[in-house]
Amino acid sequence: MNRYNLLIIGIIMLCSLLACQKDKPINPSVDPPIEAPYSPTPYNLELPDNFLLPDIPADNPLTVEGVDLGKRLFYDPILSGDNTQSCATCHQQAFSFTDPDQFSLGIDGLRGTRNAMQITNIMWTQHLFWDGRAIGLEQQALEPVENPIEMHETWVNAIEELTANKDYPTLFYKAFGSKNITKELAAKAIAQFERILISKDTKYDKTIAAGSGLFFTDEELNGFDIFNTERGDCFHCHGSILFTDNSFHNNGLDSTFMDIGLAMISGKENDTGKFKTPTLRNIALTAPYMHDGRFQTLEEVIDFYSEGLQNSNTIDPLMKNVHKGGIQLTAAEKSDLLAFLHTLTDTTFTTNPEFSTPF
Amino acid sequence: MKNFKVLTSFLSVFALALFMGCDKDAESGTISLSFDHKVGTETLELENKAYQSLAGHPFYIYRLKYYVSEIELYQADGTSISFENIHYRDIADENTRMLDLGEIPAGDYNRLTFTFGLEEDINIDGGLPNTQTNVNMEWPIPGDQGYHYMKFEGKYDLNGTGELKNFNLHTGATGGNQNYVEISLPISAMNVDGNNLSLLLEMDLMEWLQNPNTYDFEEFGAMIMMNQNAQTILKENGQTVFSVADVISN
Known part of the structure; x- marks a missing residue:
């Protein structure tokens, strides 16, 4: 048998195969259409330069x-x-x-x-x-x-x-x-x-962007200073562009604990009363506040950090004013801090159709 | 032609001998640093163990995080090799204990220098890659830029009565003062010749509080990020916090 014979036999077999397929009865309601090859499109994530580098597991890339x-x-x-x-x-x-x-x-x-x-x-x-x-x-x-x-x-x-x-x-x-x-x-x-x-489109983001031409109001700017200095000392836990350190702290909500938080998972007594730091982005939209939603308003939250702190064995060392109940802000400082927190509201985010229901 | 072949063979053997000879004199090695900690003569134990400060306050250590940069190793003849690495150490994260610096030329080394903290060119907003670790070390105080060099946090007993107050020894640039610390450490008997070396560094946390200046938590208060007097004291005390505890050669 020479190679031409082989070729001819091959062609005949292929034709038969194709013919078989063609002859096979097709019921479109049962058989799904032949799939296009699997080729997902990489998702293009656009982040501002001052944001963190994307953190995506290698076995689950965005598509x-x-x-x-x-x-x-x-x-x-x-x-x-x-x-x-x-x-x-x-x-x-x-x-x-x-x-x-x-x-x-x-x-x-x-x-x-x-x-x-x-x-x-x-x-x-x-x-x-x-x-x-x-x-x-x-x-x-x-x-x-x-x-x-x-x-x-x-x-x-x-x-x-x-x-x-x-x-x-x-x-x-x-x-x-x-x-x-x-x-x-x-x-x-x-x-x-x-x-x-x-x-990534809060007033804060827009204002700090180079050459934005936007400015904080005097109240917001003063609130920014309170937030980012040890006057208010918010930034040690709620710092960076994320407004959270993604860590766990006992921020002084209670002196005894019904809910022990992280300690339940770690089994360490020293973790009693520690909870995850939430981001402050869109904080004006995410009431009620704290892990148990005990505060209804941001005013209550600021009052708590100002004069409502409770001491306990596991209070975080960052809560440096716990022995005097808090950072003791004046009424004007509280109002300025609140004004700054409102610059973290991002209505682009809460109305973005890309994030909305597909149904 | 025959003569030429002989000559070539001779030269090859000679070159090989020369090469082997050179090789024997100049085999490079590898070097890594490890960062361990103690408190005076005692081992470091977080949260539960009380230490006694020279200023008179029992204190507890909760956290310690810091940057080391501008690492350079010197040979006895004055030649040196420098490394680009910026190392972040967090005592809560064992993965940050070792710093592998890679290859190092052969020679007798007798000095290690580095910067505790970050120098001006790096210590700017965005000077380090925006990882979670680095952004958590940001120093956001308006007018000052860059990163915390160190976060050393804990609690101290004000009167020995068990009433604890918190302290945050946070160092960094403030008011235009850079405040990083240039560290220079003698090393004895570190010969690089094809071996893998580890320099075991040790930070004595007690030194931050007592040498040469007595640092009193109560005097400066818990918050010192905008307090240059406190920063100056810590910068001076920082000169002696590190030592080379051991050199291990494999």
Whole structure:
């Protein structure tokens, strides 16, 4: 048999194969259309120069398809036990992705003991939840779905529903190259969406930008000084462009602790009463305040830091005025500090359609 | 032609011998630094252990974070090698203990110098990459720029009564004074010849509070970021906080 014979046989076989395929009965309602090859588009994240470098895990790079899927999952009640609640139920864009309710209501009418955390510039946060019990957004996203006082679903159920859905298998394929939906991939997609929730257009951002031609008012400027010096000493925990150190502190809320915070996770007595520092971006929109939502207004929060501090064994060394109850601001200083905090409001962020519901 | 071949062979052998000879005299090595801590004669234990300051206050140490830069190693003949590394040390993070400086030329080294803190060209806003660590070390005080050089935080017992007050020994540039500390440490018996060396550095935290100036937490108060008198005292005391505890050669 020479090589020409082989070629001819090969061509005949190929034709037969193609013919077979052509002859196969096609039922378009059962067979999905032939997929385009898996080729996700890298998501172009634009950050100002003075922002932190992007912090994205190597095994979950941002893609347009991943972010789109994540946004859909974030807003879809399909992930809750009775299909009535989504992530967005308690993390509402208008409130910088937190809940104005002190303790969010779960699908069974139950409430927890901590205020929903804000999802804003969360990309740079490694330890999630007020007590830091989740490491990384991918791990965090798994919990509320199964939490009995929150979405009260099982992932097994949720995955079944997603798999049976007419859109999700294709969306997962586009995002991850697999129609085999898993909770890990769902969490990866949600994490991708959460990483693009970046606030960078506050009055503060615009004013400090070189050559902006914008200025703080006298009150805001004085508030800025109070914030960024040891007069108010806010910046040691709420510093940098993120307005959080992403660390844990006992800021003097209580002298005895019903909720021990970080100590519950670390098992260390010295961590009693320590909670995650929240960002102050959009702080005017994220009432109520503190891990337990005990303060309704920013005025109350400032009064607390000024004269309401409680001492305890685990008070953070940064709370240097705890022995006199706080930083003792005058009424004018309080009002100036408040004015500065309002420069951290970013309505571009809370109205950005890119972050809004796709439904 | 035959003669030429012989000549070439001879030259090759000679060159090889020369090369091997040179090699033997000049094998480079590697060097790393480690940053450990003590408090006077005692080991460093965070939060639970009380130390006694010269100013008379028992005190507890909670946090210590700092930058070291401008690292340079000197040989006895005055030649030196400098390193671009800027090292951030946080005693709560074991990953920051070691600094691998890579290759170092052969020779007998007898001195290590570095800057505790950051010098003017780096100590500006955005002078370091915007990592979470670096932005947490920012020094945002209006008019002053750059980063904290050190955050040394804890609590002290005001009257020995158990009533604790907090202290933050934060150093950095303020009011136009740079305040970084130039450290120069003698090293004994550090010969580089194909070996991997580790210099074990030790910071004695007690030195910040007593040598040559007695630093009293109560005198300066908890907050010293805009207090140049306190910064000056700490800059002077900083000269003696480091020592080379050991040189390990493998």
